[in-house]
Amino acid sequence: MSALTLESVSVSRGAGPVISDVTLTVESGSVTALVGPNGAGKTSLLESISGVIGTSAGSINLDGKPIGKLSRVRRARAGIVHIEQGRAVFPSLTVLENLRLTARSQREVDEAIALFPELEKRIASATGLLSGGEQQMVVLARAFASKPRFLLIDEMSLGLAPVVFMRLLPIVDRLRENGVGVLLVEQFTHLALSIARDALVVASGRVTYQGPAAELQNSPEILRHAYLGTPPPPRETA
CATH class of the missing domain: 3.40.50.300 (P-loop containing nucleotide triphosphate hydrolases)
Structure with missing residues (x-):
């Protein structure tokens, strides 16, 4: 292990x-x-x-x-992938473009979206237009697309409000x-x-x-x- x-x-x-x-x-x-x-x-x-x-x-x-x-x-x-404090997204880029920054292939992008299905309908949206919780999902998805150990x-x-954070916790558990x-x-x-x-x-x-x-x-x-x-x-x- x-x-x-x-x-x-x-x-x-x-x-x-x-x-x-x-x-x-x-x-x-x-x-x-x-x-x-x-x-x-x-x-x-x-x-x-x-x-x-x-x-x-x-x-x-x-x-x-x-x-x-x-x-x-x-x-x-x-x-070893480090998600630092704050939502470090590139706001002018779309969700898809953010994911492609770390993914080595389209397969890794597809796997990240499968893990974060809420982002699929926002895939072509500028990340800066997303809610705080959605932006944090982009950060997590981008980290996952880099295939961290x-x-x-x-x-x-x-x-984030506690209720929004509670939606993100199951994603960490899935990772x-x-x-x-x-x-x-x-x-x-x-x-x-x-x-x-x-x-x-x-x-x-x-x-x-x-x-x-x-x-x-x-x-x-x-x-x-x-x-x-x-x-x-x-x-x-x-």
Whole structure:
């Protein structure tokens, strides 16, 4: 099974570290939710994986091979695709033209449209005329058309109403079913946890929880302490 692995990764910006000592494995066909308060270092961690910024310590590996010295372009060619914050579409281009930017053949365009059938009726429309939710679908479809092995998604819900975001979550789950490993940074914590197998909570630049997403989803108390960076309450014993 393919895997994206971080070992004791730290990232610094300016005067000091923004996130420290992160060890994480994202397997193909799985979703890992990366959650935490604003300013915790989540975006910086994703940027270090995709090569936007460098790491200050630790290693990033793809199928056991170090990729920390590869450029962002070479990491993308290796299958690590990063959807950054905001809807990065080309508004003057049609939906079809946006998809063709990353697809290597018409087959890949057709497969992306099949995964996002809502876009089929808008295929010839300028992307700038679409709703926010539709534009985010274009971003996801364009990423899928590039045949990613691992998809890093940073705040997909940014600027969207929760009801619109809930329409996008099943699409991410379908990407997982297609064998893509997903690392999902999301402000709507419980919605992200609902489709994730694993979860990582970071607060004040360090990991405060790492384990099953279901445990966080089912225990508001553990989640609250993870966000605050304080020890969780002791488990009750029989």
